[in-house]
Amino acid sequence: MTALHRRSLVELKSGLASGEFSSVELTETLLARIAGEGAGLNAFITVLADQALVAASAADDARAAGKAGVLNGLPIVHKDIFCMRDVRTTCGSRMLENFVAPYDATLVARLSAAGAVVLGKSNMDEFAMGSSNETSYFGPVRNPWDLERSPGGSSGGSAAAVAAGLVPAATGTDTGGSIRQPAALTNTVGLKPTYGRVSRYGMIAFASSLDQAGVITRSAADAALLLGVMAGFDERDSTSVDVPVPDYSDTLATPVKGLRIGIVRQHFDEGLESSCRSAVREALATLEAQGATLTEVDLPNLDYCVPTYYVVAPAECSSNLSRFDGVRFGYRAEDPRDLLDLYCRSRGEGFGAEVKRRIMTGTYVLSAGYYDAYYLQAQKVRQLIADDFARAFAEVDVIAGPTTPTPAFKLGDKTDDPITMYLNDIYTIGANLAGLPAMSLPCGMARQLPVGLHLVGPHWSEARLLQLAHQYQLQTDWHLATPEAYA
């Protein structure tokens, strides 16, 4: 029998339903792992032990009364970017070190209403700006596969916690790859839905035209279960789209026979480490053997994805983060001389280096004389990139390739040069620019480190991505590989 901490949400759900164990027992087991073998990972900013046990006990009572919700008694973790009423919500920043959210994010409310038990808030890059978790004010997260290495970012705490068996599932957010890249580097499944699929209400904003909430799990079936609860229209998010939510678990069993998979040649050029290339090629061969067809497609403006992102995202961040002024909430500098000094020092001291860099980049590209050359030009290129995807999806159902150019890198390796760090997200950023759903799933090992297979689909095609991923996971067991120290 698989140990509780290694079971999937789907397995835990049936164990709870059959009375094999209670939610309180499950919660106690995982809280002990978080405080024990998991502590060295620094995956959590806040552990909600007492609150989780109360919620677990309530879930057990609800089950006894015949009122179990879809996720009744199942443990999850929220990235510390989601507001949770009366709980400290830091966004990985000194700016919000003492911020206690006065309300629940819609995503938090929906998962709790379905019976989920929240074990804590996970560590992340400051304001989700980073690809290594090293920009967190609360220190970097360590990768359970090698403690010297980064778990990726910005949802690195969520990914590390799921990979190490501290929790079966965690929420995350993805603006340029912040769910998928850490999922790839930790051997977990990461799903970023279509822009507008999951409410962003109560999710602290970084770049509003790119941000989307999603999940990190150990299986595609678990991601389907959670997405079904999280997705759907929310009038409190003005960018939430009113499109019906299908039953994502319903279509998982559909075989992939006849599914057309697009391959982009540039995804496999010299930028991709050869050991990752062979793992991804092998995964594609497996899918082909399962009856999918492989076709080459062209994304001619692919090279412009990263530079476009590093104009659009900082521009939106400079606007969104102007709300942190030291007056209404957040960090305030000591003894301000005057109002201007209060603003400048509160922001100068409250934000870390990468956040300040992005605010300044955004301020520059939006400033008088530069707006047309940078911001407007980037929004035009963004349209070209979206058009490239639309043309490709006229010929194929899904585009598949690597999630990242290399496996997990060492902490400190890429902190000197922002461009090197930014290029980590070269394969993932396009989906955000075009608002497309995308996911990463484990597909092999390179240098004893996990490799991710990246899938991108047309708008609202989450069910197809999950189906493809699930069918692949029926055929392979890469997603069951576990870091030895956390088995």
Place this chain on the structure above:
Amino acid sequence: MSLDKDQVQHIAMLARLRLSDTEFAESVEKLSRIVAFVDQLKNAPTAGVVPMAHPVNEAQRLRADEVTEGDDRDRIQQNAVSVSDGLYLVPKVIE
């Protein structure tokens, strides 16, 4: 293109960010690299392209201009460093 010290000073002021001397020197260097990197966008074939307005082509949803949220002021102000009688306090602006 690279940025000079005056430009970075100006940007930091527009962004209301006080930087230490070390941070300032580092910003001049790193922002220059970022700007040089995004400069390649100038080569993209964008003649006649309409800038993207929305990633999934949705129109901006509007709602009636009515109060929908309750009064949560006291709870919200618990996050403020300095308040008095429901007002936020800042250093004196007018002498």
